[in-house]
Amino acid sequence: xxxxxxxxxxxxxxxxxxxxxxxxxxxxxxxxxxxxxxxxxxxxxxxxxxxxxxxxxxxxxxxxxxxxxxxxxxxxxxxxxxxxxxxxxxxxxxxxxxxxxxxxxxxxxxxxxxxxxxxxxxxxxxxxxxxxxxxxxxxxxxxxxxxxxxxxxxxxxxxxxxxxxxxxxxxxxxxxxxxxxxxxxxxxxxxxxxxxxxxxxxxxxxxxxxxxxx
Numbered sequence: 001x002x003x004x005x006x007x008x009x010x011x012x013x014x015x016x017x018x019x020x021x022x023x024x025x026x027x028x029x030x031x032x033x034x035x036x037x038x039x040x041x042x043x044x045x046x047x048x049x050x051x052x053x054x055x056x057x058x059x060x061x062x063x064x065x066x067x068x069x070x071x072x073x074x075x076x077x078x079x080x081x082x083x084x085x086x087x088x089x090x091x092x093x094x095x096x097x098x099x100x101x102x103x104x105x106x107x108x109x110x111x112x113x114x115x116x117x118x119x120x121x122x123x124x125x126x127x128x129x130x131x132x133x134x135x136x137x138x139x140x141x142x143x144x145x146x147x148x149x150x151x152x153x154x155x156x157x158x159x160x161x162x163x164x165x166x167x168x169x170x171x172x173x174x175x176x177x178x179x180x181x182x183x184x185x186x187x188x189x190x191x192x193x194x195x196x197x198x199x200x201x202x203x204x205x206x207x208x209x210x211x212x213x214x
Contacts, residue, residue: 016047017157019171027179027186037186040157043175048154050174050199051162055151056084058206059213061162068132068144073115075137079130082150085213089121089132090145096121096134104135115139149213167206173199 013019020043024031032040055061068077070091079086089096099120104111114136122133132146152162163170177195180188 013161013168013172015158015160016044016155016171019047019161019175020044020157022172023175023179026176037182037184038179043179044155044157046175046178047171049178050171051155052151053174054163054167054170054203054206055149056213057203058209059149059211060164060167060206061150061152062087063148063150065146065148065150066143068146070118070134070138070142070144072138072140075112075135076131076133077144079132079146079148080150082148082153083130083146084149084151086121086123086132086146086148088145088147091118091134091138092142094119098122099135111135113137167202170199170202170206173202 013022020032020040023043024035027035027038029035063082065080065083067080070077086098089098094117096118097120099107099122101122104120104122108114116136116139118134118136118138120135122135123131132144134144155162161168161171173195177192177199180186180195181192
């Protein structure tokens with residue numbers, strides 16, 4: 001069975017529930033009540049997994065986060081959970097330059113204890129991307145602003161899809177691939193493979209157009 005193109009020429013789905021409504025006929029159902037092998041919760045879970053995958057493939061989801069409050073004498077801070085990679089960091093009105101631990105070691109033998117007004121940020125030396133460090137160690141407080149690539153928030157059924165229109169079919173093919181791949185009487189491995197190829201093509205297009213996450 002070849003998957004039909006979603007929408008049948010209609011406008012793209014606007015919400016997650018609109019997308020599920022488009023999928024029901026291809027899952028042998030007229031609505032959620034007569035789904036035989038899946039549930040709305042499963043379908044929505046696959047949609048969110050697909051969006052998270054796409055976020056790691058292409059630089060689609062970019063936000064400015066100001067949730068980190070800098071404290072005097074403290075250099076290291078945890079980044080928000082959705083963070084994938086950093087584009088720009090500022091402390092108040094001051095732009096912070098990226099630096100590696102090796103660069104900071106070359107700059108100062110006491111870089112881990114130096115104090116002053118931060119001019120650089122770093123995310124290596126064992127911290128990875130889950131944390132960020134400021135150099136030198138701040139002597140005053142402030143608000144750290146981080147422009148970042150991130151994973152989108154978990155999408156409830158009634159929320160709008162956070163995708164540009166050219167990528168609106170991505171969630172459709174991702175969900176259908178997962179639904180037809182699970183071991184059940186509803187499994188259709190050939191359909192699942194075709195859908196994987198289709199959403200893989202969309203990932204390539206998104207990466208080429210929007211760029212890759214760092």
